[in-house]
């Protein structure tokens with residue numbers, strides 16, 4: 001991190017960096033874990049606006065009455081879920097290497113909100129079709145039997161759940177939105193573990209919480225003491241329609 | 248954070264209030280720390296995180312290598328329910344450890360209506376409410392902030408109070424604690440005694456016996472030791488340029504009340520409005536130099552990335568070097584797309600030049616505080632603002648195309664008549680007239696004037712500290728009358744809940760006999776009484792009644808001028824003679840010049856201070 005008194009000087013220095021012909025988009029891959037899982041998407045946007053100022057980046061600002069940096073995020077994560085594969089596109093108007101951008105940002109962040117990669121994007125956010133998740137559930141009655149039942153439940157259509165959409169609530173079958181799922185019982189940790197790939201496109205998005213809801217409603221998972229039982233959701237990867245890597 | 252609490256966090260509103268992990272928080276190695284301090288703000292995270300004083304003291308305490316200060320806020324109702332249900336104690340943000348295990352717990356008392364939250368937090372922490380019930384193994388409970396000047400209603404719950412500015416007192420308290428622990432001679436009683444004896448500004452309520460007269464008034468405060476002060480004198484920072492300033496701040500992830508840089512330009516106020524406690528207890532005025540302020544602003548901007556800098560002080564236009572300061576700031580703020588805001592502008596200082604300079608003055612809605620509707624009553628309260636000043640100020644705004652103005656008033660002020668109330672309505676219509684007379688007004692828009700009327704509350708350490716508050720019936724009648732005087736739809740009228748103001752008056756002028764009522768209130772689950780949705784007047788009346796307390800004794804009674812006041816135990820720097828003189832002038836409808844025009848001999852100059860406007864005190 002730059003010493004505080006240096007930053008305004010640094011901002012002036014940025015103005016001497018070679019100007020780019022047109023604003024260049026840089027994609028930041030970041031993780032949002034631990035206590036950051038409780039921070040909403042809106043608060044995350046606000047936070048990044050400030051982080052970008054602190055980090056002294058040659059960010060391109062919109063012109064006009066209320067100039068602001070353009071930040072574009074990938075599929076929002078719901079509160080209570082963690083992720084190691086969130087994406088944010090920023091635009092710069094002067095030369096700076098991706099590596100340096102990453103370093104500067106991380107100087108202003110914590111371990112729980114941390115840039116893991118910065119690069120020139122190849123894909124458009126609209127190409128995101130799938131997201132993979134790891135979940136872990138610590139609940140009364142967790143055993144091999146429950147894992148088997150959960151596996152069966154999450155693979156047999158129809159599995160009707162109330163889904164909130166823009167136009168209100170409606171019952172939908174979530175099975176077509178699950179590409180793959182495997183449930184196992186971890187003997188050592190006494191937990192259920194779920195690995196799954198769910199729809200994550202802008203038109204068809206399955207919130208991973210829905211799987212937990214399905215297990216709650218049908219198998220009585222997590223119906224004991226909430227101070228003792230817990231579950232975690234970790235988004236591990238985003239993929240394109242053909243399951244290839246999103247870049 | 249442990250996984251257990253995660254399930255609970257997923258089920259409450261705004262879990263970001265409790266999850267911690269903010270950038271800029273200070274984490275220390277517990278094994279190397281000798282005193283752990285829990286700094287409690289008795290309200291929500293969003294309010295507490297916005298408080299400048301807390302930020303300063305958090306930094307001051309953590310500067311001490313062997314002290315670890317952490318933040319604590321009062322969990323919102325839904326979270327409290329979960330905590331109670333599952334037996335989870337109140338924990339500090341940074342470590343997540345229960346605060347009952349800490350060495351010291353400090354509460355900042357910013358407003359009387361947060362007293363129930365203090366008790367609520369002690370209870371959530373699993374600590375006994377009364378100081379006498381807490382033994383040597385439990386944390387020392389410290390109170391500070393403006394309400395500590397008359398904290399008698401909560402005195403029985405605290406071990407000690409800091410009177411005045413805490414930047415030096417709190418580290419001194421920690422040092423003494425560590426020293427006595429190291430030397431193996433710590434007991435709570437010995438510690439409190441030594442603190443009261445050796446540290447200026449420390450008030451240990453249990454060291455003063457209070458006796459009462461038959462009529463319920465106070466007879467005397469008697470110290471139980473002869474080596475502690477008979478009256479506790481407030482502490483101040485004499486040189487504000489040298490006062491500690493937080494160059495790093497904890498950055499909240501969730502939205503708080505003030506998401507901006509708060510730059511404290513000076514302490515104190517030259518004005519002397521007769522109802523205003525802040526204007527008296529923070530005397531004398533002590534300014535920072537523009538150079539220092541400019542550096543501090545840069546530093547904070549760089550440490551936070553906020554896009555707004557707010558110049559905070561009681562009346563920003565009274566800063567002698569406002570012009571120099573804003574010029575220095577604008578040199579770099581505009582380039583970096585940072586806006587300046589001046590929240591406490593007086594009407595007589597609102598000019599076109601200023602408006603052109605300060606973007607937020609241009610964009611935000613305008614607010615002025617004439618406080619009273621007629622010149623007579625404004626003279627009584629020493630609000631030296633003329634109707635012409637107000638009309639000139641709104642004209643500047645209307646010429647620039649604005650069409651909305653908000654005006655703050657107070658009802659129930661001493662000597663107030665219905666004439667004065669009508670004056671409020673008249674003033675508002677004059678503002679509307681001014682709009683239509685303004686040739687360059689925004690012709691497409693109608694004017695909108697909002698008048699917001701609060702209720703007068705007699706506060707300790709003001710010239711009006713002896714006054715009776717209007718009864719509820721009187722206040723309600725006045726509110727209704729004023730409403731009937733406003734017929735123009737372009738004037739919007741809102742008023743405060745008189746019931747809240749009454750309870751606030753009881754707590755503000757209360758004495759130690761209120762403690763059982765507050766303890767009972769806590770037992771019955773009172774919390775967040777500063778929030779409309781939580782305040783329940785009937786429950787308050789019932790609690791007071793069951794404890795044999797007549798709220799009128801504290802709120803609606805004119806205190807005798809020679810009566811011993813609960814707060815006489817504190818020396819706030821301003822003399823009682825001055826308050827009496829000011830009171831007499833109020834009834835004579837005579838104003839007092841501000842401190843820069845002429846010193847009125849309030850006594851605050853004895854406190855010292857650099858870049859003040861007081862004459863040097865004779866020793």
Ligand code: SF4
Nearest residue numbers: 842846847849852861
């Ligand atoms: S001593 Fe005089 S100048 Fe100083 S605060 Fe008091 S009245 Fe004002």
